[in-house]
Amino acid sequence: MKQQEENIDKSLFEPAGVDTLSAEKIEKPSLNYWQDAWLRIKKNKAAVVSMVILFLIVFMALVGPLISGKDFSTQTTSEANLPPRIQGLEHVSFLPFTGERTLKNGDVVNPYEQKGIEHYYWFGTDNLGRDLFTRVWKGTQISLLIAVVAAVIDLIIGVAYGAISGYFGGKIDNAMQRILEVLMGIPNLIVVILMILVLKPGIIPIIIALSITGWISMARVVRAQVMKLKEQEYVLAARTLGLSNFKIIFKHMLPNLTGVMIINTMFTIPSAIFFEAFLSFIGLGLQEPQASLGTLIEDGFKSMIAFPYQMVYPAIIISVIMIVFNLVADGVRDALDPKMKD
Amino acid sequence: MSKYTEKSVLSGGASMLKYLIRRVAYMVVTLFIIVSITFFLMKLIPGSPFVNAQKLSEAQQAVLNAKYGLDQPIPVQYFHYMINTFTGDLGVSFQFNNTSVTELLSYRVGPSAVLGLQAIILGTIVGIFLGVVGALRQNTWVDYSATFLAVIGKSIPSFVFAGLLQYYIAVKLGLLPTQFWNGFEYTILPTIALAMFPISICARFMRTEMVEVLETDYILLAKAKGAGYFEIAFKHAMRNALIPVVTVLGPLTVSLMTGSLVIEKIFSIPGIGEQFVKAITVNDYPVIMGTTILFAVLFVVVVFIVDILYGIIDPRIRVAGGNK
Numbered sequence: 001m002k003q004q005e006e007n008i009d010k011s012l013f014e015p016a017g018v019d020t021l022s023a024e025k026i027e028k029p030s031l032n033y034w035q036d037a038w039l040r041i042k043k044n045k046a047a048v049v050s051m052v053i054l055f056l057i058v059f060m061a062l063v064g065p066l067i068s069g070k071d072f073s074t075q076t077t078s079e080a081n082l083p084p085r086i087q088g089l090e091h092v093s094f095l096p097f098t099g100e101r102t103l104k105n106g107d108v109v110n111p112y113e114q115k116g117i118e119h120y121y122w123f124g125t126d127n128l129g130r131d132l133f134t135r136v137w138k139g140t141q142i143s144l145l146i147a148v149v150a151a152v153i154d155l156i157i158g159v160a161y162g163a164i165s166g167y168f169g170g171k172i173d174n175a176m177q178r179i180l181e182v183l184m185g186i187p188n189l190i191v192v193i194l195m196i197l198v199l200k201p202g203i204i205p206i207i208i209a210l211s212i213t214g215w216i217s218m219a220r221v222v223r224a225q226v227m228k229l230k231e232q233e234y235v236l237a238a239r240t241l242g243l244s245n246f247k248i249i250f251k252h253m254l255p256n257l258t259g260v261m262i263i264n265t266m267f268t269i270p271s272a273i274f275f276e277a278f279l280s281f282i283g284l285g286l287q288e289p290q291a292s293l294g295t296l297i298e299d300g301f302k303s304m305i306a307f308p309y310q311m312v313y314p315a316i317i318i319s320v321i322m323i324v325f326n327l328v329a330d331g332v333r334d335a336l337d338p339k340m341k342d
Numbered sequence: 343m344s345k346y347t348e349k350s351v352l353s354g355g356a357s358m359l360k361y362l363i364r365r366v367a368y369m370v371v372t373l374f375i376i377v378s379i380t381f382f383l384m385k386l387i388p389g390s391p392f393v394n395a396q397k398l399s400e401a402q403q404a405v406l407n408a409k410y411g412l413d414q415p416i417p418v419q420y421f422h423y424m425i426n427t428f429t430g431d432l433g434v435s436f437q438f439n440n441t442s443v444t445e446l447l448s449y450r451v452g453p454s455a456v457l458g459l460q461a462i463i464l465g466t467i468v469g470i471f472l473g474v475v476g477a478l479r480q481n482t483w484v485d486y487s488a489t490f491l492a493v494i495g496k497s498i499p500s501f502v503f504a505g506l507l508q509y510y511i512a513v514k515l516g517l518l519p520t521q522f523w524n525g526f527e528y529t530i531l532p533t534i535a536l537a538m539f540p541i542s543i544c545a546r547f548m549r550t551e552m553v554e555v556l557e558t559d560y561i562l563l564a565k566a567k568g569a570g571y572f573e574i575a576f577k578h579a580m581r582n583a584l585i586p587v588v589t590v591l592g593p594l595t596v597s598l599m600t601g602s603l604v605i606e607k608i609f610s611i612p613g614i615g616e617q618f619v620k621a622i623t624v625n626d627y628p629v630i631m632g633t634t635i636l637f638a639v640l641f642v643v644v645v646f647i648v649d650i651l652y653g654i655i656d657p658r659i660r661v662a663g664g665n666k
Binding site for chain 2: 190193281312330
């Protein structure tokens, strides 16, 4: 071994060039916060798949009611309670789209043939003969709308409250925190139900009821973040330059709050969807002929034993929405939270 | 050694007392506000509280109003209501045979309590088990399926899950009774439906805590000492990981309350939730108010107990500052 080392001729070596410039060269392109987050979320397969599904659901919620060729509120009582039937899939006996249904005594009947109905109801019809496919997507649209608007209101109130409380600190913060602590002690279920009782069910009352308590968690995270941020040098610099408090909060600190804001909103939306459906289910939801996923499940539940499909489709859609929203929210949180950086 | 512990216990006791007083004050204020809000919101609700109000003559309505004290000015009604509430008198139901609300609810506490307790016991045990297994077998299929179960349990609304359980297990397969409340087998499906949320919350929380604990130095030391796998997992790691799980009891109570409304409705269980939903549909103000207050008291008390427990179990947490 030693022998061999000695045998190597010195001329075979050449000095490595010391290039001070290339030593500092950064191999990979520098990424900002959002590019970095995007890279991380792309690695999370569950989140990516969920995002695609979520996108499809939103797309169907917008387009679904238009492509069925039927109206969500038109009642055709002669075509009530028809099972689902889809062109091309009607002869595939193992799929539930044959237009047949099994009676209590085990007989299989096809109401479409019995009644001589030519058109296809993809998800069947309800007890008033309304097309469920249209109603389910219309309902999805309304549920999503309620949830998103409620989440945006929560965001605005929560950020304003949290930022003011955290930025000014001292007595203001103390007073605002005491109020928050009392509010937190009130179960939001109760407030939401009471608000709906007072306001009468409808899209706007539901949004108001959901926003009344929904902003609290946002206010808390924003306050904590603002308290951390206000110690940073750039805030000091802004203050030295004589910027107003309002400008410091909303122009300089807000961009640094977007992470927590997005994470929190991603979790508010599914909980708003849940609450809307929950209210509908206990009889405080939207009024006929309007539909949301909650009212559809409630209606379907009433006739579940005879016509299970009336409950199953809205139930599947709401479950899928909730699952993908939670998965995307988890993914976004992991991607945006610098503590999780790998 | 004994000197130190004594000293810390003493100072801890003093701050603990201060903390307790502060928390009790908050509880009272919160309850006062809840009762007030409930009262005033109820006054704002349109619609008559009496059965077949349209059929009653003006005179009959006046008599009824006088009987229930509804003819008095609102501040007077408010004052009476406050006094009655804090002495445990929640008024008389307008709709359900003029029974007193306290009595009406007292019949219904049983089933709700049984259901709630069963759900929370099942939920925490299964949840903790899933969490521990997930953490011990990190990033294997066991972990992934436990996490997936947790996501599903957290995502699917309890009434959807309950409806599907009822249809497939009770109606289709006929394995368990569909509805009503006649013994243990009637409690199984509602308990499972109600336990889904606790399971997923406990599982997620437990997994995170367990993973963190497993990376600490004292676990390394235990391994170095040659402690067995199960000893490390269950004796050393799980006990410390369990501490923060206490904090989820607060959200769990809320979920049980929310869940009880829909699940008792679905399975026709004579509990408080079912009564509440019924009262809402028939505008029975005293019952709605009474149930609201009962729920609020329950919630506030549970949050209080959880906070205190947390301070007692984990001495590292200074209760004075450790307010979540």
